[in-house]
Amino acid sequence: MGRIKTSENFSRKNIILNKAAALFKEKGYQAASMRDLAEIVGVEAASLYNHIKSKNDLLNEICFKVANKYNQKLSNIETENSTCLSKIESLLRFHIQEMVENFEEVFVSDREWKHLIEPYLTNFQTQRKTYRKRFAAMIDAGIKNKEIKKIDSTTAVLIMLHAISGIESWHRSKQKISGKALEESMITILVGGLKK
Amino acid sequence: MGRIKTSENFSRKNIILNKAAALFKEKGYQAASMRDLAEIVGVEAASLYNHIKSKNDLLNEICFKVANKYNQKLSNIETENSTCLSKIESLLRFHIQEMVENFEEVFVSDREWKHLIEPYLTNFQTQRKTYRKRFAAMIDAGIKNKEIKKIDSTTAVLIMLHAISGIESWHRSKQKISGKALEESMITILVGGLKK
DNA sequence: CCTACCGATCGGTAGG
DNA sequence: CCTACCGATCGGTAGG
Numbered sequence: 001m002g003r004i005k006t007s008e009n010f011s012r013k014n015i016i017l018n019k020a021a022a023l024f025k026e027k028g029y030q031a032a033s034m035r036d037l038a039e040i041v042g043v044e045a046a047s048l049y050n051h052i053k054s055k056n057d058l059l060n061e062i063c064f065k066v067a068n069k070y071n072q073k074l075s076n077i078e079t080e081n082s083t084c085l086s087k088i089e090s091l092l093r094f095h096i097q098e099m100v101e102n103f104e105e106v107f108v109s110d111r112e113w114k115h116l117i118e119p120y121l122t123n124f125q126t127q128r129k130t131y132r133k134r135f136a137a138m139i140d141a142g143i144k145n146k147e148i149k150k151i152d153s154t155t156a157v158l159i160m161l162h163a164i165s166g167i168e169s170w171h172r173s174k175q176k177i178s179g180k181a182l183e184e185s186m187i188t189i190l191v192g193g194l195k196k
Numbered sequence: 197m198g199r200i201k202t203s204e205n206f207s208r209k210n211i212i213l214n215k216a217a218a219l220f221k222e223k224g225y226q227a228a229s230m231r232d233l234a235e236i237v238g239v240e241a242a243s244l245y246n247h248i249k250s251k252n253d254l255l256n257e258i259c260f261k262v263a264n265k266y267n268q269k270l271s272n273i274e275t276e277n278s279t280c281l282s283k284i285e286s287l288l289r290f291h292i293q294e295m296v297e298n299f300e301e302v303f304v305s306d307r308e309w310k311h312l313i314e315p316y317l318t319n320f321q322t323q324r325k326t327y328r329k330r331f332a333a334m335i336d337a338g339i340k341n342k343e344i345k346k347i348d349s350t351t352a353v354l355i356m357l358h359a360i361s362g363i364e365s366w367h368r369s370k371q372k373i374s375g376k377a378l379e380e381s382m383i384t385i386l387v388g389g390l391k392k
Numbered sequence: 393c394c395t396a397c398c399g400a401t402c403g404g405t406a407g408g
Numbered sequence: 409c410c411t412a413c414c415g416a417t418c419g420g421t422a423g424g
Contacts, residue, residue: 030226031311034419046420047393055419111307115227149388152373155381158366159359166358170351177348185351192345193389230403242404243409251403394424401418408410 013051016041020058021105029059029112059112060120066109067127069098074134084142089191091135092160096186099167100179110165132157139194148194160190209247212237216254217301225255225308255308256316262305263323265294270330280338285387287331288356292382295363296375306361328353335390344390356386 019040023032034055038045052058073094077087098106113124135157142148163186170176177185215236219228230251234241248254269290273283294302309320331353338344359382366372373381 028224028226028310030224033417035417044394046395049420050393114224149384151385152377152381154369155366155373155378156385158362159382159385162362162365163355163359166354166361169354169358173350177351181348182351185348186355188345189347189352189355189389193385229401231401240410242406242411245404246409396422398421399419402416403414405414406412 016048016051017058017061018104021062021108024059024062024108024112025104029108029115056115056117059108059115062105063109063113063116063124064120066105067124067131070131071127074131078134078138083147084138084145085147085191085194087138088142088194089187091138092164092187092190093183095161095164096167096183097179099164100182103168103171107165107168132161135161142194146196149196151194156194163190212244212247213254213257214300217258217304220255220258220304220308221300225304225311252311252313255304255311258301259305259309259312259320260316262301263320263327266327267323270327274330274334279343280334280341281343281387281390283334284338284390285383287334288360288383288386289379291357291360292363292379293375295360296378299364299367303361303364328357331357338390342392345392347390352390359386 016037020032020037023037023040026032027036034048035045038048041048074091077090077094080087080090113128114121116124132154136153139148139151139153139156143150143153167182170182176182212233216228216233219233219236222228223232230244231241234244237244270287273286273290276283276286309324310317312320328350332349335344335347335349335352339346339349363378366378372378
């Protein structure tokens with residue numbers, strides 16, 4: 001009795017969630033069928049509904065799980081006692097690491113959220129917008145500080161977040177550099193582009 | 197007799213192609229139905245098939261139209277007699293302008309190409325890979341020249357192309373800066389990140 | 393967790 | 409360009 005406790009949750013529902021993230025990432029939400037998912041999980045399609053409410057509910061759980069994690073991290077970084085530039089670097093490193101290590105759910109949250117349905121769709125969009133504003137505020141603080149060159153902070157956020165979401169194509173490449181080397185290259189270019 | 201000749205082609209087929217690009221961009225290829233498209237065009241779904249072969253053929257035409265345009269531009273820039281850094285800047289400006297002006301088809305080509313079917317899928321993937329290699333070669337030449345700082349050129353290409361494809365969210369923003377201002381901001385940050 | 397099945401919607405065709 | 413319609417597949421439910 002008593003399973004071994006780890007940081008991962010291997011309940012049936014969590015297995016389904018993880019497989020769904022991989023499937024949605026590969027095929028796109030709409031093109032992925034519940035029969036596809038059932039086959040991967042190893043049950044009949046109807047059986048999935050003992051663990052989940054609907055296909056859209058799976059997307060919901062993936063998207064908000066990721067959003068919560070990112071909001072949490074941003075809050076932690078905001079309260080750090082350090083320069084703006086090093087806060088931004090921390091945040092970028094977090095984004096890059098998440099994209100390297102948990103890229104399936106991060107990718108789905110990033111690219112498939114438009115298939116969410118109301119009221120979750122609006123909720124999610126609002127969270128995204130808020131996150132970007134807080135990120136831009138960090139950049140603006142750095143510009144005021146004279147740590148960062150005078151740039152449009154909204155554009156800078158757009159560039160950095162999308163550059164990172166492009167790590168997906170790094171995953172697909174055959175002769176790829178290591179995750180750590182990728183992180184260092186990205187930081188050099190992105191943070192280098194901000195510095196005075 | 198004789199229609200007025202302009203650079204735009206308003207044939208029935210081209211109208212369908214343009215509406216399809218907008219629809220695929222908004223809903224995603226899979227979620228967009230031919231009945232949706234027919235309604236936008238103003239005919240019955242069956243009538244579309246007098247102008248096109250299949251839904252997938254529409255995606256094909258959009259993706260390869262964009263690919264051809266980009267390959268053409270890259271070839272022109274490669275033969276220019278100028279510094280590597282200014283070649284890269286020209287290419288980036290072209291990418292940004294295309295994303296601002298023709299963003300529907302560019303976006304579809306960028307995000308929905310995985311729904312192409314063989315042999316077009318492999319053909320398209322190969323073209324993408326080749327394009328990125330040629331772009332990376334321009335950066336490597338600049339590093340050798342000492343125009344550009346020593347960075348991983350593959351990562352730099354990944355960053356720049358994805359940063360630009362993120363202009364999609366600029367289109368959705370309400371209080372947006374002008375296309376020209378966006379271009380200048382992006383060039384400042386991206387090219388600034390390369391310079392020694 | 394499975395079998396059996398539902399109504400809806402899909403891409404596409406026949407025939408005019 | 410339309411009406412009428414096809415077979416396939418979809419998300420999901422009933423009942424055990």
